[in-house]
Amino acid sequence: MSSSGEDRLLVERRGPVLVLTLNRPDVRNAIDKPLADAIAAALDEFDADDGLSVGIIAGAGKGFCAGMDLKAFGETGERPWSGDRGFAGIVRRSSDKPLIAAVEGFAVAGGFEIALACDLIVAARGTKLGVPEVKRGLVAAGGALRRLPRILPAAFATELALTGELTTADRLHELGAISRLTEPGGALDGALELAAAIAANGPLALRATKTILRDQWSWDDADFWARQEERVGPVMASDDAREGARAFTEKRPPEWQGR
Known part of the structure; x- marks a missing residue:
């Protein structure tokens, strides 16, 4: 396993599968500019490596990602965008190869938008997801307002965006927005199983x-x-x-x- 962005991102190769782990558990894996740049660089390498077929994005610690680092934004105005890949180095341009989000605990605000930028989501039961930006006077500008209405019933997508309330992985699985549910602690293993099925193909x-x-x-x-x-x-x-x-x-x- 290697690391980048001052160990903010752990990079592990498992045969044809690349596992990227957001590694700021002390701040709920919040995205700052160095982490966004590390994700963008890892995706560049992923796309360029003919030996890799599928990528997985996971989070260290108790949850996936809480979104933008609000402390850094509040203190310096830092916006964690990276080149043409956008917020978190992924939401505007992800990768040309399949990506799976392995989500435990929570994926909120920009963290949910990172998961939505992936092609498939594997999540543990009880995981909380949503875009609460409006509760902070912000807008979910990392792709959720485009992607949610495409994968959810319009009324439910609109309610999530306008109320800022969270929902569960169980509910999103019922509605078809999450590919597979696992027991808590099993999201990465579930994602690896799904990745193996995908990587077996041409x-x-x-x-x-x-x-x-x-x-x-x-x-x-x-x-x-x-x-x-x-x-x-x-x-x-x-x-x-x-x-x-x-x-x-x-x-x-x-x-x-x-x-």
């Missing part, structure tokens, strides 16, 4: 599928097929695609080369 196909799912919201119907083909065409022409077909007919596991 890496080129995973990246293309992820980017289509992410980018298609800005495409109209006429654009969709052409833009999808831009991503699918190279995959269909790849050695991996032929290997997948051969492995199926030969009834054996595929041996991916990433090309």
Whole structure:
């Protein structure tokens, strides 16, 4: 395991899976500028490493993340944005590969927005989540106001945003916003199990599928097929695609080369 951002972020490679752990438990893993920069740098390396297929973001200690470091913001006006990746080095541009949030205890304000910037959320039962920014005279500007209405019933998403009240992982799982529920203390193991199922698939196909799912919201119907083909065409022409077909007919596991 390595660390970055003065040990604010722990980076661990587990085969094709990269685990990033927010490591400021004494301040509920609040995001300051050095941590945001460390996350952005880790995602840059993740995207560039052909040996990695899936990423997991977790939090050290009792919870996932409480959002922006309000002490740093109140004292110096520091905003923990990092380049074009935005708040926490992730919410405006995450990664081109699948990301899973492993959430324990709480994910509130910007912490919830980090989880929402991931493709899938695995959370422990009883975990508290929400965007309470309005209670502090702030706005949930890290993507929640865009992403919540896409994954939740409109009335419930609006209520969460306007009241600032928290909800539970159990409720969000019922509504389809959380992929898997675990018992308390089991979110990372659940995320690793899900990551293993994803990482078993073709890496080129995973990246293309992820980017289509992410980018298609800005495409109209006429654009969709052409833009999808831009991503699918190279995959269909790849050695991996032929290997997948051969492995199926030969009834054996595929041996991916990433090309």
